[in-house]
Amino acid sequence: MHSKWRLIQSGTSYTLKGVVLLIFIFPFLWMIMTALKTFPETMVFPPRLLPAMPQWSNFVTAMQSGPFVTYTINSVIVTVSIIILQMVIMIPAAYAFAKYKFKGQPLLFALVLLAFMIPGQVTFIPVYLMLADWGIIHTLLPQILPFAANAFGIFLLRQYFMQVPTEIIESARLDNASEFKIMLKIMVPMSVPALATIGLFSFVSHWNDYFWPLVMTDSMNVRPLTIGIAMLRETEGISNWNIIMAGNVVLVLPILLAYLFSSKQIVKAFVYSGIK
Amino acid sequence: MASIEFKKVTKSFGDSTVIEDLDLMIEDGKFTVLVGPSGCGKTTLLRMIAGLDPQTSGAVLIDGKDVSHTAPGQRGVALVFQNYAIYPTMSVRENIEFGLKNNKVSKEERKELVESISATVGLSDYLDRKPSTLSGGQRQRVALARAMVKKPAVFLMDEPLSNLDAKLRVHMRIELIELHKKLGSTFVYVTHDQVEAMSMADTIVLMNKGEIQQEASPDTIYREPNNLFTAQFVGVPxxxxxxxxxxxxxxxxxxxxxxxxxxxxxxxxxxxxxxxxxxxxxxxxxxxxxxxxxxxxxxxxxxxxxxxxxxxxxxxxxxxxxxxxxxxxxxxxxxxxxxxxxxxxxxxxx
Missing domain, CATH: 2.40.50.100 (RNA polymerase II/Efflux pump adaptor protein, barrel-sandwich hybrid domain)
Structure with a gap:
């Protein structure tokens, strides 16, 4: 009786997990399969999942339909610059909020929290006008500078830093370490999971960002991959789904790889910070 | 080696004054134990010596020099914490070396010092291990080695044995007495355990509610208690x-x-x-x-x-x-x- 009940329990559990997994994985699967089909195959009814013969040339067609090398370089420069800038600003800020007591600290922290509640759509016009005023609208900077401070990252890292026993920091001070060294040699190595998570989230959201570069750029030279892929629809015609999906596969590939390599760290970070 | 002197020292946290107008002289080269019930201000005194929570008013002198405005790392003191406060991401060697590196000690000298100290505390075989793989007693030794390697004039210890089991505690007590004999530096040791105080101290400073109740040798404290509090605090029962x-x-x-x-x-x-x-x-x-x-x-x-x-x-x-x-x-x-x-x-x- 008991074991039967167990069997039903685990069976239900696996079925439900399977359904959820399928729901999440199906769009990706469909995208990849479509990228490997010929044009007529994408249109057949009833639709078929697998292509008769994988069409690898779709990728070549997609990449040759525009300045994709420039797009990719732009995307890499923008995303990497954002992540580096964010780390440089976020680590000292989180350290100060977690381990220092100073006047106005609660107010400043409230301001940080407020910052990550305001969506970009609210601020893009004044930000655009300001950057245009500075004369940098034809460079990559408008895609980088507004994201230099990562409010969510400061919040998450602060929670993480708060769990580091103060005695460890005091020990380092007694060992004659400067505050900068304490951050770099003690706090950062102890927070690798949190930093990996924040870095990954940041990478995904800026690699995939469409809205911000769309409104901040006006020339091919500074556009990122997302815009380039979206423009495939114009160059290849609205219904050339196999080519468009090939472009999309190229776009999401780095993200999938990043997830694969850092999933353990991410789980760790969320368990520690109690956000599970 | 150094003596430590408190002159009219007051310490407040916000509105509450923990220690008021305290005068105390800790002799050079002696094993002094600050003992008292929890909240009596003994750890506060220790942290003032280390410079981690500087006094609100008055002066703290180490070796006759006013250190009120000296950073913790420049005071020539080492502190062993109750929870050891070992750097978890560093190996045992890196833990011991960290202070030396910050003090710009040359690489050869560092290597020599780390090896001789780790031999003293019995950690030679564990130098490349991470602290998480060590037992409580071994971590304790890492904390001690890290303090010793800097050759401090003053050794501060904040209940360093309270996380060990009873047997190891008695053993470490003897090791600390021997260590003090060997190094000859000033030891200031905080504990709430009067047995620990009696067994190790040259001088016991018994505190209650931020005031010194008696400052004497274990023998005198036991045989000639100054007051009712001392009489009731010392001895089992x-x-x-x-x-x-x-x-x-x-x-x-x-x-x-x-x-x-x-x-x-x-x-x-x-x-x-x-x-x-x-x-x-x-x-x-x-x-x-x-x-x-x-x-x-x-x-x-x-x-x-x-x-x-x-x-x-x-x-x-x-x-x-x-x-x-x-x-x-x-x-x-x-x-x-x-x-x-x-x-x-x-x-x-x-």
Whole structure:
């Protein structure tokens, strides 16, 4: 009786997990399969999942339909610059909020929290006008500078830093370490999971960002991959789904790889910070 | 090597003053133990020496030099924390080396120092291990090695043994005494455990509510307690004390100073009671004797009595202590002493 009940329990559990997994994985699967089909195959009814013969040339067609090398370089420069800038600003800020007591600290922290509640759509016009005023609208900077401070990252890292026993920091001070060294040699190595998570989230959201570069750029030279892929629809015609999906596969590939390599760290970070 | 001096030191946290106008001299090269119940300010004193929570007013001098404005890392002190505070991402070697690196000690010298210190504390085989793979006792040694390697003039320890099991604690106690002998530097050790204090200290500084109750050798603290608090804090079990019934004074005697007998004797102070509990601890037995007016703990080296047995507690005159209404001990040659002794004798006769 008991074991039967167990069997039903685990069976239900696996079925439900399977359904959820399928729901999440199906769009990706469909995208990849479509990228490997010929044009007529994408249109057949009833639709078929697998292509008769994988069409690898779709990728070549997609990449040759525009300045994709420039797009990719732009995307890499923008995303990497954002992540580096964010780390440089976020680590000292989180350290100060977690381990220092100073006047106005609660107010400043409230301001940080407020910052990550305001969506970009609210601020893009004044930000655009300001950057245009500075004369940098034809460079990559408008895609980088507004994201230099990562409010969510400061919040998450602060929670993480708060769990580091103060005695460890005091020990380092007694060992004659400067505050900068304490951050770099003690706090950062102890927070690798949190930093990996924040870095990954940041990478995904800026690699995939469409809205911000769309409104901040006006020339091919500074556009990122997302815009380039979206423009495939114009160059290849609205219904050339196999080519468009090939472009999309190229776009999401780095993200999938990043997830694969850092999933353990991410789980760790969320368990520690109690956000599970 | 260095002496430490507190001059009119006050420490407040927000509105609450923990220590007020405290003067204290910790002698150079001595093993000084700050002891007292939790919240008495002993850790606060230690942190003031280290510079982690500087005093609100007054001056702290190390080796005669005012260090009030010196950073913790520049004071020539090392601190061993209760939770060891080892850097978890560094190997044992990196942990020990960290302070040396920050002080710009050359690579060859570092290597030599780390190796000799780790041999001293028995960590040579673990230098490349991460702290998480070490036992509690080994982590303790890493913390000690990290402190020792800097050759500090002052060694500060904040309850360093309280996270160890009882057996290891006794063992480490002896090692620390030997270490102090070998290094000859000033040790300041904080504990709430009076047994630890008695066993290791050259000088005990007994504190309560931010005030120093007594500053003396373990021997003096035990035999000549300044006041009622000291008498009741030191000793296992502590001194038996009870109101004298005259001038608000109290009397007291150590648990081992009394003799238990089945019939009345001619002891100066005699009290009849019944044994409530009996704790057999091996070489000694502790009886809890209860009568009409008082309850006493009596320590005997022979286990002769049983629970519920009626007994006489007898204490000779020279083992009795008297404390005035101000809780200060009345010295044997003080004017009131004989009067109190006679008063207590009469009480017994009635």
């Amino acid at each position: 502590p001194m038996n004390t009870a109101p004298l019934g005259k001038d608000g004074a109290s009397f007291g005697f150590r648990p081992e100073s009394a003799a238990l007998t089945r019939s009345a004797t001619d002891a100066w102070f005699q009290y009849k009671g019944v044994i409530m509990t009996r704790e057999m601890l091996g070489s000694e037995t502790i009886y809890h004797v209860k009568g009409d007016r008082y309850t006493f703990m009596i320590k005997c080296y022979e286990d002769l009595f049983a629970v519920d047995e009626p007994v006489y507690v007898g204490v000779p005159a020279d083992k009795l202590f008297f404390f005035g209404a101000d809780e200060k001990r009345i010295a044997k040659n003080a004017p009131g002493y004989q009067a109190y002794l006679d008063w207590l004798r009469r009480q017994v006769d009635e």
